[in-house]
Amino acid sequence: MIKISKGVYKYDPSKAYKRELEDFTVAQKEAILKRDGYKCVICGRGKKDGVELHIDHIKPKDFGGEATIENGQTLCAQHNFIKKNLKQTETGKKMFIRLYELAKSEKNEELIKFCADVLETYEKHDINGHIVWEK
Ligand SMILES: [Zn+2]
Structure with a gap:
């Protein structure tokens, strides 16, 4: 709830769902993987090379990056780890x-x-x- 003025509150769904918006849905993950050709966008390795693929927020969540297909990219476990740590x-x-x-x-x-x-x-x-x- 957002306080508008004394005693007046408004429900803001965009705030309530913010947390959920930050994480990709299964459908979004699938769309991102498909767009990136089921390969890590950095090294080009994929499942056939025996690497695990992750969906990464291009713009990190800490910087307000949202879980949109545009803000998602496919990274192998290694590059995902490097980016994060x-x-x-x-x-x-x-x-x-x-x-x-x-x-x-x-x-x-x-x-x-x-x-x-x-x-x-x-x-x-x-x-x-x-x-x-x-x-
Ligand atoms: Zn990689």
């Missing part, structure tokens, strides 16, 4: 460059800014400086 790695930087390019092509200003912030952190601390980020 080892942000300051070569793969991490490459992944954020890829995401930045995607955001630019979609003209998603919010996501561009998010990626730029992350990539600027890499540059500021000269982490994996050999990987060139073309702004």
